[in-house]
Amino acid sequence: MxxxxxxxxxxxxxxxxxxxxxxxxxxSPSSNGVPPRLQASAASEEQGGPMAGAKEALDKLLIADFFLVLFILAWLAAGVAQSGLNGGSSPLLDAWYPLWPLLWQPALGVLMAGALVSGGIGWVAEQQAKRR
Structure with missing residues (x-):
């Protein structure tokens, strides 16, 4: 072996x-336990300045929002399943419907808009890196 x-x-x-x-x-320079690829990534983030910090914060927000959207979807699926089993009545759906315009639609909108903005920031950063 x-x-x-x-x-x-x-x-x-x-x-x-x-x-x-x-x-x-x-x-060797990489003997500190950090793989060279991660060292390069950390160095490029330091060079990115405030744009890199903003993108990292946006990405963390999007991850949290993504899990909220998954929770919303699971709640809706459970309510639809309960409605199908009970013949049309579902306390889960009754609690879910009023929250749609207040919480669920904005959460979906933030996820979609944030994904577009994050992709745009990444594209701009890539274009700036190509110019250097």
Whole structure:
């Protein structure tokens, strides 16, 4: 089994050499436990300035909103199933309907608009990176 591990390590080193990446080892820059790809990602975010921070905050908001929308969908599905089993009456749907214009529609709108804005910010950042 240990022979396979040493062969795997040799393959990884050959791949690194082909791609021009530094070798891993005790004295290498990536020996701090953080993979080089993540180090590069953190460096690019630091260079992005306030735009990167705003995009990260927007992405966190969108993730939370996405799970809220999943909860809304599960509640609606449970209400429809209960309505089908009870012959048209469902306390779950009766509680869900009044919240549609107040909470559920805005949550869906924020998710859709936020996805468009986040994609736009990412595109702009990519275009700026290409110019550099």
């Amino acid at each position: 240990w022979g396979y591990i040493s062969e795997l390590k040799a393959d990884v080193e050959r791949m690194r050499a082909r791609q021009g990446l530094p070798r891993e080892g005790p004295g």
